[in-house]
Amino acid sequence: MGKLLIVGTVAFDAIETPFGKTEKILGGAATYIGLSASNFGLDTGIISVVGGDFPQEYLQMLRDKNIDLTGLEIVKEGKTFFWSGKYDYNLNTRDTLATDLNVLADFQPVVPDNFQDCDFLMLGNLHPAVQMSVINQIPKRPKLVVLDTMNFWMDNTMDELKEVISKIDVITINDEEARQLSGEYSLVKAAQIIHEMGPQYVVIKKGENGALLFNNGDVFFAPALPLEEVFDPTGAGDTFAGGFIGYLASTSDVSFENMKRAVIFGSNFASFCVEKFGTKRMENLGQQEIQERLKQFKQLTQFEIELTH
């Protein structure tokens, strides 16, 4: 079983959906990735930063999930990164109402001693310079490095982003970001161009329309589970990424065949994440219901056709 290191935000979110709104609740990419990966009982650590206003109960909840917080810097006199957003009636688009970087503005990540030997590295959505700094601090290259990013960094720091992309194995981005990064509308062509930038594996997330996994000509598709109700999409992409790398780390197998299973686990966890506000659903997820839903994914996708040629 591999050792997994995650770098990303740990944050406060305030979310408004057609179904309700929240006060400041626990959020952040590293939080969702960590909670999702925690379902595999891994040795997992988070590198991030929070302010003195970050509640002890959140720290304790993460520790209870067996997540090592040695790499979580607490800036006592600072305030935790805060994001606020409001979703459209169909939950497919959202407006950002506030982004207060706070302690994140001066964040200098430090890889703690006990994770210098990590086998799996997840670079959550953050400034590419922060992602690069983490890569550079790890003496022996991990078995697999996965990067998540977003259009904001493509708009503002494309050169730095491309430098990080050249160092990694797997990139996870959404369809619009894949088009922006590659300059190609066709996702098949976009994946080819992104391969040439470095990553051997390209995962393109399409929200309610599932996710595509590309590996130099091979392609696999994991649908999103059709749900009666999506309550809050916040964190679904990070939860997907956490399930993906968590499964790979738990099996220490980075073959394409195993990555297929990993994207199914990613979709599986994401389908839970959206059922409640924020991290609530992911804080309380049992092995039985995970297995039940895997069965649903099988029923949703598996068919038997005899090939005659």
Place this chain on the structure above:
Amino acid sequence: MGKLLIVGTVAFDAIETPFGKTEKILGGAATYIGLSASNFGLDTGIISVVGGDFPQEYLQMLRDKNIDLTGLEIVKEGKTFFWSGKYDYNLNTRDTLATDLNVLADFQPVVPDNFQDCDFLMLGNLHPAVQMSVINQIPKRPKLVVLDTMNFWMDNTMDELKEVISKIDVITINDEEARQLSGEYSLVKAAQIIHEMGPQYVVIKKGENGALLFNNGDVFFAPALPLEEVFDPTGAGDTFAGGFIGYLASTSDVSFENMKRAVIFGSNFASFCVEKFGTKRMENLGQQEIQERLKQFKQLTQFEIELTH
């Protein structure tokens, strides 16, 4: 092997995509459905109407595909239905430039004697009154009746449409139409409501995002094959429907398990249809390449995960 009767338009289309434009070429729902279903070597007939301007070579091409044209009325002094459309750069939206009903305006479908005993009936997109007339002319209810329709009939003839929907087994519509018909945004809820209107099976087409097959609580998903280039989406939905009902008719098996295979065949044929303008690709399709692509669908979707509970 079942006998398949198709009612729908046989038309001229003029199409403009980012890749080029055509003069008047062969089009129409029944044409695409018929060509698609013809891959199964069925006893297939079309009910439709064309004008005196309709070329003999098109008629001959359809007959060469073993499609019976006894039910195709030719109004010598009339003109064939004409549709013209222009696609947006991403091919996901299109503007209709012209819709000249011509002989379609007074179309009274007549079920020919040799298809009164059809086992499979495909009601292509047409005025609901025309669809209902065909249902009413068939003395013994077919084994399976599939209906395709579109938002235009929901906007203008909802009551008549609902009357037809109450008589059929399978409805194929796109995601926006499913939402309009049901008044529900969630496709899972939309399918439930449409079930209550009559159809035991609801197929929701999502274009490049695949298709969902619902059957009272069970759901199956067929992805669209990720393609490097989509050349012309015209007829893809009808080609899907033709592959779906053609496969079912060729196996005479209308179980849910077999419908899963049928939607895969539908997606398979639709992936060919979009590779060239109009019907060109579907006029020249070989068994070998169909089988090759089925293999791609398997690779795209099939995975092995051991369930532990």
